[in-house]
Amino acid sequence: MLGILRQRAIDGGLAASTLRRTRSALVSARSYAAGAKEMTVRDALNSAIDEEMSADPKVFVMGEEVGQYQGAYKITKGLLEKYGPERVYDTPITEAGFTGIGVGAAYAGLKPVVEFMTFNFSMQAIDHIINSAAKSNYMSAGQINVPIVFRGPNGAAAGVGAQHSQCYAAWYASVPGLKVLAPYSAEDARGLLKAAIRDPDPVVFLENELLYGESFPISEEALDSSFCLPIGKAKIEREGKDVTIVTFSKMVGFALKAAEKLAEEGISAEVINLRSIRPLDRATINASVRKTSRLVTVEEGFPQHGVCAEICASVVEESFSYLDAPVERIAGADVPMPYAANLERLALPQVEDIVRAAKRACYRSK
Amino acid sequence: MATAFAPTKLTATLPLHGSQENRLVLPIRLAPHSSFLGSTRSLTAHSSRRLNHAHATRRSPPVVGVQEVVKEKKSINSLLITKEEGLVLYEDMILGRSFEDMCAQMYYRGKMFGFVHLYNGQEAVSTGFIKLLTKSDSVVSTYRDHVHALSKGVSARAVMSELFGKVTGCCRGQGGSMHMFSKEHNMLGGFAFIGEGIPVATGAAFSSKYRRDVLKQDCNM
Numbered sequence: 276m277l278g279i280l281r282q283r284a285i286d287g288g289l290a291a292s293t294l295r296r297t298r299s300a301l302v303s304a305r306s307y308a309a310g311a312k313e314m315t316v317r318d319a320l321n322s323a324i325d326e327e328m329s330a331d332p333k334v335f336v337m338g339e340e341v342g343q344y345q346g347a348y349k350i351t352k353g354l355l356e357k358y359g360p361e362r363v364y365d366t367p368i369t370e371a372g373f374t375g376i377g378v379g380a381a382y383a384g385l386k387p388v389v390e391f392m393t394f395n396f397s398m399q400a401i402d403h404i405i406n407s408a409a410k411s412n413y414m415s416a417g418q419i420n421v422p423i424v425f426r427g428p429n430g431a432a433a434g435v436g437a438q439h440s441q442c443y444a445a446w447y448a449s450v451p452g453l454k455v456l457a458p459y460s461a462e463d464a465r466g467l468l469k470a471a472i473r474d475p476d477p478v479v480f481l482e483n484e485l486l487y488g489e490s491f492p493i494s495e496e497a498l499d500s501s502f503c504l505p506i507g508k509a510k511i512e513r514e515g516k517d518v519t520i521v522t523f524s525k526m527v528g529f530a531l532k533a534a535e536k537l538a539e540e541g542i543s544a545e546v547i548n549l550r551s552i553r554p555l556d557r558a559t560i561n562a563s564v565r566k567t568s569r570l571v572t573v574e575e576g577f578p579q580h581g582v583c584a585e586i587c588a589s590v591v592e593e594s595f596s597y598l599d600a601p602v603e604r605i606a607g608a609d610v611p612m613p614y615a616a617n618l619e620r621l622a623l624p625q626v627e628d629i630v631r632a633a634k635r636a637c638y639r640s641k
Numbered sequence: 642m643a644t645a646f647a648p649t650k651l652t653a654t655l656p657l658h659g660s661q662e663n664r665l666v667l668p669i670r671l672a673p674h675s676s677f678l679g680s681t682r683s684l685t686a687h688s689s690r691r692l693n694h695a696h697a698t699r700r701s702p703p704v705v706g707v708q709e710v711v712k713e714k715k716s717i718n719s720l721l722i723t724k725e726e727g728l729v730l731y732e733d734m735i736l737g738r739s740f741e742d743m744c745a746q747m748y749y750r751g752k753m754f755g756f757v758h759l760y761n762g763q764e765a766v767s768t769g770f771i772k773l774l775t776k777s778d779s780v781v782s783t784y785r786d787h788v789h790a791l792s793k794g795v796s797a798r799a800v801m802s803e804l805f806g807k808v809t810g811c812c813r814g815q816g817g818s819m820h821m822f823s824k825e826h827n828m829l830g831g832f833a834f835i836g837e838g839i840p841v842a843t844g845a846a847f848s849s850k851y852r853r854d855v856l857k858q859d860c861n862m
Contacts, residue, residue: 368835434755436817438833614817615806616754
């Protein structure tokens with residue numbers, strides 16, 4: 276994706292501001308992009324679902340409050356009016372029920388987009404996600420494919436307590452047969468959701484509640500209705516040469532802020548936005564680590580058996596001789612998410628933690 | 642409890658006299674040591690004796706009822722509660738209502754955060770059920786659990802502190818609005834997921850049966 280944008284920029288197809296945008300942090304680029312549009316992640320997801328529903332009549336949406344209430348987080352706003360109750364289903368509060376129904380519909384060739392109000396509630400339906408959806412293609416030797424998308428907010432929000440704040444990236448990404456995506460920016464959200472809906476296999480689409488309202492600059496190409504991002508390719512959000520910071524979802528924003536802080540101290544950090552947790556883009560990660568020789572991985576979820584653990588293992592296995600420092604892992608605290616605001620802040624990675632870890636990685640070899 | 646006792650059946654055998662219009666007859670006197678135990682034992686054991694007694698003598702009603710001020714009421718209400726018990730229930734309901742009103746205020750002022758599920762209007766349910774229980778009985782709640790905790794005996798200060806995320810809260814600020822636990826009061830929690838508490842409550846009830854039947858413990862405290 277980045278390659279295409281770069282190519283276009285070189286050809287002069289896009290304004291110079293776009294070239295600058297692709298190379299610098301997305302957050303600070305807003306001041307550069309004079310004529311470029313901005314879009315919230317919420318609108319990006321809404322437009323993606325809308326366009327895919329109009330392109331393919333087999334796509335339908337189901338979940339709690341997706342219809343009349345316009346979506347618990349307003350992601351499915353306007354879809355009931357546009358497509359009617361036959362394609363936008365308000366389900367009763369039974370994840371096990373409606374997830375199973377969605378999987379069954381996908382077996383028979385339809386393309387459901389199942390919304391979980393948060394992925395914590397997907398635990399009520401996890402049997403259907405794993406056993407009915409993920410494993411079916413293998414168990415049937417390819418006879419059945421399950422073109423279903425499970426989407427919803429994942430990870431911590433603000434003060435919602437232990438049972439509403441868990442990150443499920445590691446759990447779902449460990450299952451063969453699933454694809455797991457985690458967008459960060461509006462462009463990620465649009466491109467990856469469209470790719471997920473078009474994908475013939477079950478996709479777990481992990482959004483983030485706190486990112487819904489955030490605005491990101493978006494290119495003309497991304498606004499096109501045929502826009503699609505490839506599944507399994509990470510994006511280098513910021514190029515650097517001293518340390519590689521690999522992360523996904525909301526932590527990409529934190530990593531970019533940390534990279535700004537590190538730049539002030541003379542450390543040039545390369546920030547990689549995974550976009551796709553499964554399949555993991557090991558090639559991009561390892562190529563970057565071979566360039567910088569240092570790795571810091573960041574995630575919001577619990578530390579043991581997390582996404583960061585897998586990335587560290589992959590780098591140690593494939594690029595060990597290139598490493599100049601031990602790999603660093605920053606994850607959420609190994610504790611159920613506390614309710615009190617000060618404790619919650621302590622339980623989640625902050626920009627300072629990423630900065631500290633990057634500095635540790637840079638000084639260790641000295 | 643409702644099936645063991647039918648108000649209409651009792652009142653039919655005990656008509657009010659004109660001189661006693663302003664006092665409703667309560668044929669049952671509940672055990673004085675308990676705070677409102679609507680136990681069926683006392684109902685079935687004493688009710689028939691008292692009815693016969695009152696019927697025979699008609700000298701004075703055995704117990705003074707609650708609705709002393711309602712003179713206009715034509716229908717005969719055989720209430721199960723004394724005035725004192727009624728005040729206990731009333732206080733509990735008022736506590737629940739004013740607590741939740743204050744929660745709403747604090748939430749809209751931004752002092753509380755996350756999820757807040759209020760119980761305004763349902764106080765009678767919490768009071769009516771939970772005040773029948775003893776301290777050793779357990780309560781399993783939903784995410785709408787503030788008033789259940791209050792009715793069970795958790796101090797309002799502890800619940801409110803919990804909602805503010807303070808360490809003086811009943812769960813040290815770690816649980817939050819939807820997760821009120823108290824070991825002392827046998828409040829086995831609020832649960833966020835819908836229906837989550839039902840199997841948990843069944844298990845707690847099972848443990849009571851198990852203790853009695855298998856472990857042969859004395860469960861009457």
